Amino acid sequence: MITTNPFDDDKLREECGIFGISGAETASAIVALGLHALQHRGQEAAGITSWDGHDFHTHRAMGHVAGNFDRDDVIRALPGDAACGHVRYSTTGETSLRNVQPLYAELSSGGFAVAHNGNISNAMKLRRELIRRGSIFQSTSDTEVIIHLVATSTYRTLLDKFIDALKQVEGAYSLIVMTPEGMIACRDPLGIRPLVMGKLGDSIIFASETVAFDVVGADYIRSIEPGELVIVTHDGQVRSHRPFGDVHPRPCIFEHVYFSRPDSIVDGSSVYSVRKAIGAQLAIENPVEADYVIPVPDSGVPAAIGYAQQSGIPFELGIIRSHYIGRTFIQPGDKVRHLGVKLKHNANRALIDGKRIVLIDDSIVRGTTSLKIVQMMREAGAAEVHMRIASPPTRHSCFYGVDTPERTKLLAHRLDVGGMQDFIHADSLSFISIDGLYKALGEAKRADIRPQYCDACFTGDYPTTLTDQDEAVVQNQLELLAERVV
Template identity: 60%
Template structure:
């Protein structure tokens, strides 16, 4: 998926996951389960969603819509058009306020009709050699219907000479570079695949006699499914009524490089990643931050909602009271109408408000998950000072974000990342706060359960947005002139 302008002036100051995938097989009315799963994954994609199902009598049916799952996939009128015991779905991140910038044909899942029957796929991640593949496929006669890199997979499958869909998918994905967690379906099979590095998450669940695949465990919870296990990096599972869950390893084995920002921000705090509670990791980040960057203050306040677990951990470790100094408007939707320049200039205040009675005269520690461009951080600091705070100290629950992500995260270009152009002290002065400290990369690894910290020779996670060390070279971006971090830097 390609990035586009944000919907609101403060929405470009966070890194954004671009999609979530979900699928079920062996259940009655699969579309209802898929809709519930996508609702639980809405944080991973808010621009659009789609569902594809198969019914033995009616064949394949699909629905793709712009907007939230709750607005599109809850009415009987829509759901009645999606019968069948097997289905998959996809939510796409909202990177544009103007839906005209995105065509409905870009909304997944994508469907293809092959000689041995139809298949649909939903993809979370980013194909770093998609431009090269697209040129090659077009030269050989393929006709693309969307601008999505994910469509390359369908065309590669169509050109494979293998005799069944799973084997064609293996063929196709062996040509793909970058990050992919794929949920796919045929008339009778549900398929899940993770790339060899396991950058993006994918989990397996059991519901009654059926099965589910999901980007996160929180979506299994909502449908009452039992979490079975993570799909392993480089693994393909093929699920059918006849054979149950079959596991294949179609790729050359590689050391796992799971995205560490899933632990920091992307995933829901009630999910389990690699056997570890996301909430506990984020709380432990706050503990590490308090050890690495203590400060004398009166209150620890989260920047809601993503800074909350880290703020709790910081408070517990430091002994400084935790307080809700900033209140989030839970009803601030992305479709908020902004009729005047005056309202547009309210910016963050439409989304966040300061608890003035609590803040006045206090030395406040603000805990946030990240600083990207710094625009939102400056506005929040101004709000806290306007409310009468004596001091403002920022503590950030991730290292400085100095490099863009090319594996499925909507990131600004490097020149627009504050940490790519300023030191920590310069960022402190730019933001106008009394102090600014980020957790170290070693501290982040310790919080994620790696006691010895980060091994520079063999990192446990993909941390390219912090380190500039890309586990898969972004071929398309290098072709366009992107400069990798020099080896000696």
């Protein structure tokens, strides 16, 4: 089998989405609806854990939310007025049911369920230390490290144990935790991964994106601040804790470029409006004479609208996407495999034939997608094909909860822009500058000393230490040295 979504397969992938609600009679059903809205953040697996006042109940399954959580018998088996859920696309840990979240454990204080968006960049080191001290792991997920750190903490209260655990981890995390005492939502001190709070009647809701509130009819209250813990007790009291002190936030800039749905609000900004502004800035920096501006569906649409409005070149749908094709199908040979590409996307030949076109996409990762798109436009009769990318070149891997190819597989790491243009066979290729991207986000430019966002995938400026990655690099160098000696 291969994917029938060749454009999306060459995208960076967010690890997951989380959703939780406290104080609702139909908590698990509301969580299921919220997870539907967050499905774009992870299509590999989904899970929900509920609390009925006495016991925790969990259902986890491989695949999409639809088909697993739209059955009455599944929701009835998840009773209670508090629940949290998770959709997953793995960046750490194997693809198996034991890694599907929420993860659950019985601690000395009672049940403990956790849903995590992000990546713990020192998880392997912590895991080795915990195993030496006697911990027994049931999964290969980095999230389980948090559970063991809480379980082995010498602090007295559960909240203090949890804070103690968080102070030992590096990297990025937004967490929703359920305990017999209530629900905790928290965000790492740099706020790399998003988390928002809303209200549905008297119920408090947390989610990765505000679009999940829209789906369930909830009101958006605010973002959880970087380094903030919000506790909701089962009697409805809400408390905020900030145990990490003052740290300069660095939220992920790629949430605005690609990850979040355009109808979401991320850190107070409309994603749709930001992407249009990115497209407009891209047109200012990289103009070209052409007949049409054409988006690569669906993620390139808002930036293409902004580019067209700024440049005065008409916006047109030159690539038509079918939304009725399943994700995989049997491929009997190379010829049919090539034809299968057009099941998902097809060129609007009558529009494109003989025209000079500007293709707008959000990013170039391996370059295979851009190559296919340019080829598709050539075959449809385009006179010229110019590509404009609504982000700077992706030259570095992400270690904060985004599934990124190894750095050597990133096209922008291997080639300069001219080489990339030759690789995809475009008449021209240009990217928005890093300062232009910041300008579209409302900043004058990227600050060299204190950048406002995590933009490591573009700049290589990682805002935290990368313990596991550094150890892996050293180990690899030692192995290469040993091979040379032999």
